[in-house]
Amino acid sequence: MIEAKSPMRSARLRFSLALAASALLAACAVVPDQGRNQPSNQPAPPPPSLPTDVGRNRVALLVPMTGINAAAGQALANATTMALLDTNATSLRITTYDTGNGAAAAASRALADGNRLILGPVQADEAQQVGAMAHNARVPVISFSNDAGVAGNNVFVMGTVPTQSVARVVRFAKARGITRFAALVPVGSYGARVSNALIMATKASGAMLVGMESYDQSRNGLSNAVRRLKARGSYQAVLVGDTARVAALAAPLLKANAPAVRILGTELWGTDAASTQTPALYGAWYAALSDQRYPRFAESYRQRFGDTPYRLSTLGYDSVLLALRIAREWQPGTLFPTQRLYDRGGFLGLDGIFRFNDTDVIERSLEVREARWGTASVVSPAPTRFED
Template identity: 50%
Template sequence: MTEAAVKPQRGIVALIRGAVVAGAILVAACVPRPGPPPGPVRPEPVGPTRPAPTPVRPGLPEGDLERHRVALLVPMSGTNAGIGRSLANATQLAILDTKADNIRITTYDTAMGAAAAANRALADGNKLILGPLLSEDVRAVAPLARRANVPVLSFSNDTNVAGNGAYVMGYTPAQSIERVVDYARRTGVTEFAGLMPTGLYGDRASTAFLRAVENAGGKVTALETYNRGPAAMNAAVAKIARSPFQAVLIADSANGAVTAIPALRRTSETARVLGTELWNSDSGIGGMTQLNGAWFASVSDTYYRQYAAKYRARFSAAPYRLSTLGYDAVLLTVRIARDWRPGTDFPASRLSDRDGFAGLDGAFRFGRDGVAERALEVQEIRGGTTVTVSPAPQGFGGR
């Protein structure tokens, strides 16, 4: 469990208009140096009676009674410690940028056991949980938090863990696929093919792809799965080549998509390559010349570049792309905190606001299923960089 003390600085104020709260204040402990060995006992002169020391009482320090207690549950050790630290740093940066002195965020390490971390957070009086990161950790934490009437804003993208007080803020493949397919259909593409890796992600991407093409009024002419690797990919490409298609969705990382390009171009020189939200997590995607002309849909990078520069300046490291989820979770908390009395339950009904919330990743709102619906943009890989060809909507317009 960690609490970090940081100095206030100017923030990304264009994103959060109307935030009128001030920077985080944490408590540092001072340990006195040991004194000299005790000497002989001498009687003290009679004088005024000293006041009795204030007794130590259980519960939160008095100053914390006016702050909202928020727990951050992320891995701070183990194999996922890097992304956990990046999320924790992002929440610190958001507190500084919003000057939110009425919110105190305490970090609990889920690598030592997500359920144990949640129990400590609840025992400490936290009324909102940000995280966990992994879907299995959300499953462990959600029932405990639900019994305490504490909402869980997880960073997972597994929609199956959403509901009953647990929310999913992660970028889901279904929304990304729907957005890029719809854009391709509007440009005249009617025949689609799909290349899906085996496994859970590929299964969900396949379902989303079939539904998205149908809803857009197109036709899926071929759909093949593959085990990752050049040989399996080439075999899958050879199979879809038996059918006509104008665009092919490769539901894999950018590097995985690159593997398919040589065989794909032998089949069709003009077919448009489509990707998923996975591509946006690859900082070097613009330089993958094999993917020139490819489209993918993801959250906007408009504010991310400014955030990444500020993050590097403060923490001397580059942030994980996913860390913006931590930043945006704090922005949401700050907004709702205006109408949330410290010490009371978090007003979870506010999470269903139809107008949604603004963040580094653009507009988002939670549906009845507890999954964050996001305003996504479509980007094209072009000449060593990415170019936005269809901007993300600024909001949801009450729809």
């Protein structure tokens, strides 16, 4: 059942993902208790603002339903509705709380209402605020952020992090004979994460990192960084740790005297059409979530809600599948069995298999794509299971 603290469209049509969602749930696995955060079997007192639940677990969805990010928040909320409808779920009560007026206020209301699991919020700073509030209540937060720095203390990061996309594309490039890497990264927290990821990835693969230059958003920032990078020595591939649109500006400069250099991208390219619309980026490689199941989801979403979903809305869908899988062993009124999130075999969702590591950051199975004219071809499919 879905309840909303803010308006939400819901028009259920014939087209359904029921069979697919049931298969995804059936493929999920749970390992025996490994001694993490033992849940209490004492039922929590029912909150005054919601009806008493006997057979359902309370789950809060914290997303922006007002403000500049309201459209993305609505897409996430719609996707959670789809997941419940497609699976005919009756074990969860999901209530939506608007973070548009502040994540802390939304979290305070969600905790007061007796929710024992929080899905969201989206922004890293919001996840930190909510996590601090939920920690004392022993309520885990499965954030949709892609910043691994906010993970820990019962906050789990479900968004795709650059560390994994960089590692995946570097391993692929190394297997194709590339041994000398370089990088251009933006100034800021995301650029810092990409930089650290590339250092670790090249070291792990036995490759050489020839040079790395950062750039700001000034008019000449990118071109100056390219000039400095070229002075570092020869390299076979350059990772541009930014959107494909920015990489499209850098690629002609990088290839001016070295047309054979391979351009590499990050997970940001997965939703950026510029990668297939710029000749200088043709042949570029990047790692992203698998789109194998996404078209069917998107079509069902359009028929239900009359709109095209945001790509991140699958996070809402998959987080509900995850909660439903664990709800099979989660008695209503008790604390969420957090240790079940650490299953090494992983879980299956629309975006492929995933699991949480011991740092509370999601590990995903990513595919590698090659940018071509008007499209991106999969040159290395996403693995279907974890090897360790």
